[in-house]
Amino acid sequence: MRLYEYESKLIFSKSGIPTPLGKVVSSPQEARDVAKELAKEVVLKPQILATGRGKAGAIKFAEGPEQAESMAGELLGMELLGFKVKKLLVEERLEKERELYAGVTYNNSLKRPAFVVSPDGGVDVNELALKHPQRVHTFSLSVRRELPSYKGRELAKKMELPSDSINAAVGLLQNLYDVFKRFDALLTEVNPLVLTHDHRLMAADAHIVVDDDALFRHPELSEMGIERREDRPHLPTEFEMKVAEIDSIDYRGVAGRVIEFDGNLGLLIGGGGASLSIFDAIRRYGGNPANYCEIGGNPTVRKVRELTKLIISKRGVEGLAVITNILSNTRVDLLARGVIKAMMDLNIDPKSFPIIFRSAGAYEADGYKILEKYGVEHLDRRASIDLAARVAVEMMQGKKP
Amino acid sequence: MTILVDEKTKVVVQGITGREATTFTRDMLDYGTHVVAGVVPGKEGQLVHDVPVYDCVVDAVKKHDANTSVVSVPPRFAKDAALEAIDAGIELVVVFTERVPRRDVVEVLEYADEKGTRIVGPNSLGIISPGVAKVCAIGGPAEDAKRAYKKGFVGIISRSGGMTTEVANLLTMNGIGQSTCVSIGGDPILGSTFAEMLPLFGSDPQTKAVVLFCEPGGAMEEDAASYIREVGYAKPVIAFVAGRFVDTMPGTRFGHAGVIVDRGRGRAEDKIRALKEAGAVVVEDFSDIAIRLREALRK
Numbered sequence: 001m002r003l004y005e006y007e008s009k010l011i012f013s014k015s016g017i018p019t020p021l022g023k024v025v026s027s028p029q030e031a032r033d034v035a036k037e038l039a040k041e042v043v044l045k046p047q048i049l050a051t052g053r054g055k056a057g058a059i060k061f062a063e064g065p066e067q068a069e070s071m072a073g074e075l076l077g078m079e080l081l082g083f084k085v086k087k088l089l090v091e092e093r094l095e096k097e098r099e100l101y102a103g104v105t106y107n108n109s110l111k112r113p114a115f116v117v118s119p120d121g122g123v124d125v126n127e128l129a130l131k132h133p134q135r136v137h138t139f140s141l142s143v144r145r146e147l148p149s150y151k152g153r154e155l156a157k158k159m160e161l162p163s164d165s166i167n168a169a170v171g172l173l174q175n176l177y178d179v180f181k182r183f184d185a186l187l188t189e190v191n192p193l194v195l196t197h198d199h200r201l202m203a204a205d206a207h208i209v210v211d212d213d214a215l216f217r218h219p220e221l222s223e224m225g226i227e228r229r230e231d232r233p234h235l236p237t238e239f240e241m242k243v244a245e246i247d248s249i250d251y252r253g254v255a256g257r258v259i260e261f262d263g264n265l266g267l268l269i270g271g272g273g274a275s276l277s278i279f280d281a282i283r284r285y286g287g288n289p290a291n292y293c294e295i296g297g298n299p300t301v302r303k304v305r306e307l308t309k310l311i312i313s314k315r316g317v318e319g320l321a322v323i324t325n326i327l328s329n330t331r332v333d334l335l336a337r338g339v340i341k342a343m344m345d346l347n348i349d350p351k352s353f354p355i356i357f358r359s360a361g362a363y364e365a366d367g368y369k370i371l372e373k374y375g376v377e378h379l380d381r382r383a384s385i386d387l388a389a390r391v392a393v394e395m396m397q398g399k400k401p
Numbered sequence: 402m403t404i405l406v407d408e409k410t411k412v413v414v415q416g417i418t419g420r421e422a423t424t425f426t427r428d429m430l431d432y433g434t435h436v437v438a439g440v441v442p443g444k445e446g447q448l449v450h451d452v453p454v455y456d457c458v459v460d461a462v463k464k465h466d467a468n469t470s471v472v473s474v475p476p477r478f479a480k481d482a483a484l485e486a487i488d489a490g491i492e493l494v495v496v497f498t499e500r501v502p503r504r505d506v507v508e509v510l511e512y513a514d515e516k517g518t519r520i521v522g523p524n525s526l527g528i529i530s531p532g533v534a535k536v537c538a539i540g541g542p543a544e545d546a547k548r549a550y551k552k553g554f555v556g557i558i559s560r561s562g563g564m565t566t567e568v569a570n571l572l573t574m575n576g577i578g579q580s581t582c583v584s585i586g587g588d589p590i591l592g593s594t595f596a597e598m599l600p601l602f603g604s605d606p607q608t609k610a611v612v613l614f615c616e617p618g619g620a621m622e623e624d625a626a627s628y629i630r631e632v633g634y635a636k637p638v639i640a641f642v643a644g645r646f647v648d649t650m651p652g653t654r655f656g657h658a659g660v661i662v663d664r665g666r667g668r669a670e671d672k673i674r675a676l677k678e679a680g681a682v683v684v685e686d687f688s689d690i691a692i693r694l695r696e697a698l699r700k
């Protein structure tokens with residue numbers, strides 16, 4: 001779960017990482033009040049869960065309360081990088097001498113936490129690592145240890161910090177690692193880390209991603225007003241929201257993780273690796289998917305039925321492909337029943353609607369019997385998943401298998 | 402000969418009274434795997450499909466010589482369960498549990514490394530050596546597993562549990578048997594990666610070729626490619642990379658926790674290039690796995 005900048009800064013400031021003075025606001029009037037209180041130049045930063053606000057020109061500087069108010073009026077409510085701006089962070093404008101980078105994340109290959117630091121901040125660190133690898137330094141360490149001070153000093157030197165800020169940098173890095181572990185973060189990042197004219201270090205921006213799988217042991221987050229939410233790179237579409245509702249009918253099985261596309265072939269595919277393979281194959285053979293989805297974990301007939309109905313009735317959908325890998329947990333017969341019931345509900349004759357069904361495994365004989373009874377074309381384990389995808393695409397092109 | 406599991410494998414199931422564990426314990430027994438004990442704190446003395454339950458793993462080791470463990474406990478207890486297995490001297494720990502906190506995974510792996518214990522998973526469906534034994538849920542009921550998996554010469558290493566069986570089925574349908582098949586797990590950080598599994602298949606006389614089922618996200622495929630190149634891997638490696646379309650949708654997570662393309666990293670395209678450059682065969686169509694394998698085995 002990615003935290004908003006102001007939430008990350010709240011955690012940082014409570015954990016000994018210096019952050020600029022400021023407040024989060026949701027109206028122009030409040031922005032004006034904060035600017036007045038700070039009594040200096042301020043920066044207005046839209047609070048959205050996306051990177052690239054600066055590049056999009058959405059970070060504004062105001063000289064006084066009036067300007068802060070009018071700028072806040074422009075920013076609040078705007079669509080920015082797929083999100084609607086509802087809150088702004090209004091902060092003192094820092095007098096920068098330099099911008100640096102410091103972050104902690106897991107190195108998946110080494111299977112350990114790792115510091116990443118650079119004397120160049122305020123830029124995309126991954127791009128920097130590709131273009132100027134010598135400017136990015138990493139140091140991995142045991143998750144069961146603290147960052148030793150001398151290692152912190154070495155990292156600070158690699159960030160090319162002046163001697164009078166070395167000790168502050170060590171403390172900051174140690175606190176960053178402490179936050180990383182204490183909050184079960186996957187990333188704690190300060191970019192840029194600002195060295196001010198008077199040689200103080202400040203987290204000008206803050207970025208924390210908390211491990212969703214560890215949220216159960218962090219009740220303190222909601223106590224701090226940080227509510228649980230699902231990460232998405234954009235707002236869900238209406239269709240995607242309806243699917244999420246179906247998936248929450250009950251806890252049994254997954255009939256969700258649906259992403260909307262604008263094609264004519266509805267897809268009911270599963271599960272993780274299989275969905276990826278099948279979706280690729282449909283596209284590769286020239287098919288136009290109406291959606292991506294993942295079914296698995298033995299969803300109930302009702303879930304399959306509702307999901308199928310939603311997909312078939314989606315605008316532009318002219319056919320349906322039900323393709324899964326060989327199932328060991330999810331039952332083929334329940335899948336078949338759900339699909340047939342959906343068509344009955346919609347008064348669609350399975351014999352006349354373009355539909356292809358390829359599944360095998362648990363209860364396959366029962367499943368095939370149901371499909372045959374209603375005249376639904378089906379393939380079994382002898383047909384590979386890519387062959388099934390090709391058959392589906394050909395079906396849509398009017399060449400019946 | 403097989404790797405990881407064989408006739409001497411004696412399994413203890415941690416969390417054996419859970420719904421899924423009860424099911425796969427029966428499936429393992431039906432397949433002929435020696436499941437010697439279960440462990441559930443507070444339930445010592447119970448039987449699950451005639452398998453005795455203990456409070457502690459050490460007792461399962463002492464009384465039944467268990468050498469392999471399957472961890473199937475709720476995520477919050479997974480770290481403790483895995484550490485217990487490592488300390489009890491278990492050689493191979495398969496972590497079935499999904500959604501284990503990352504910090505716990507890292508801590509367990511670090512400890513396992515110190516003690517020389519092999520971890521497979523988390524979020525793994527397990528390991529099967531067709532005709533010999535299957536450990537954990539892989540392949541489902543024994544009858545289904547016997548249909549999909551046949552004994553032979555090809556090793557499978559897969560980031561997707563379900564697709565491990567799909568790959569095996571494709572090979573079986575084409576008359577190609579398997580030596581050992583490993584579902585390494587769908588998480589970004591795993592006890593046994595492609596690069597850590599390849600050496601085992603490399604030195605296994607039964608294995609003549611290896612299939613990798615790959616997904617976007619992370620750098621496991623790139624690491625495997627480096628390994629293949631560095632050691633001059635002697636056996637043919639056939640790779641299938643699923644989820645090429647994920648490259649066009651950065652920031653969106655698909656299926657497994659590990660499948661995400663973020664800030665230009667973890668792209669399928671880069672994995673395909675790295676594997677090809679290392680000399681692996683990367684197939685376009687899923688069913689080409691069988692065709693290219695047959696060519697490779699004929700050489």
